[in-house]
Amino acid sequence: MLTVTDKAAEKAIEILDHENKKGWGIRIYVAGMGCCGPTYGLNLQEEQMPSDEVIVKNGLKVFVNKELLLSLSGMQLDYYKDDNAEGFIFTGSAPSCSSSSCSSCG
Numbered sequence: 834m835l836t837v838t839d840k841a842a843e844k845a846i847e848i849l850d851h852e853n854k855k856g857w858g859i860r861i862y863v864a865g866m867g868c869c870g871p872t873y874g875l876n877l878q879e880e881q882m883p884s885d886e887v888i889v890k891n892g893l894k895v896f897v898n899k900e901l902l903l904s905l906s907g908m909q910l911d912y913y914k915d916d917n918a919e920g921f922i923f924t925g926s927a928p929s930c931s932s933s934s935c936s937s938c939g
Contacts, residue, residue, distance in 0.1 A: 835861075835897065835905040841912040841921060844875070845875075845893050851878060858894030861910070862877040863901065870902070873923055 849857050857879050864874035878896055881887055886902050888895040897905065908925035 834909075835888060835895075836909045837888060837893065837895055837908060838911045839891060841910045842891040842893040844890070844921070846910040848890060849893075854879070860896045860897050861901065861905070862898075873905075873922055874914060 835935055836885045845859050847929065849855060849859075853921075854877055856933040857877055858881075860876045862876065863875050865872050882898075883895045884898050884900075886899050895910070905923075908923050911922050911924055913919060913922055
């Protein structure tokens with residue numbers, strides 16, 4: 834199962850409120866494929882689709898297609914911020930990637 838950290842939920846709710854989308858949620862989707870597997874993206878979304886599973890964390894609704902949810906098993910959606918960057922990040926059991934495993938990386 835995908836887990837959502839408190840920090841990620843708080844930041845997503847803050848963004849939704851700022852965008853005047855109170856009560857909405859976020860959708861996780863496959864944004865593309867790289868040499869190490871899929872990359873994921875987030876969108877703001879108002880309602881659940883029929884093929885969605887909904888994860889609720891601290892009042893945040895996270896919409897994920899049921900088939901995609903299987904590939905996210907063991908992963909975590911988190912939010913990070915440091916002096917140089919900030920954003921949402923997926924951590925956990927994802928394929929490892931190194932320049933030796935892919936000629937287009939590194």
